[in-house]
Amino acid sequence: MEGATESAQPAAALGRAKHESIAIHEAFQRGDLASLNALLGDPPDFPNSRGVGEIILEDAIYWSPLPFIRTLLELGANPRPAIFLDS
Secondary structure, eight states: OHHHHHHHHHHHHHHHHHHHHHHHHHHHHHTOHHHHHHHTTOOTTTTSSBSSSSBHHHHHHHHSOHHHHHHHHHTTOOSSOHHHHOO
């Protein structure tokens, strides 16, 4: 039975990651700044940190209400992050 337990662990981790990804997406859709920040682990460079592989402001532009995007900009979100300026 040991093999079954070992194979269940990666599946459980994948399930948690999927749940967290969905929760982050839902926080973007609601424009819930506190939840988003907490779900991302309270990064010190928020809102200029990365979300789920993407820049937070970019995700917000696609999924969030306009007042939330405005709030991110007021908090200092950089609309031209260095990742785009390097090319």
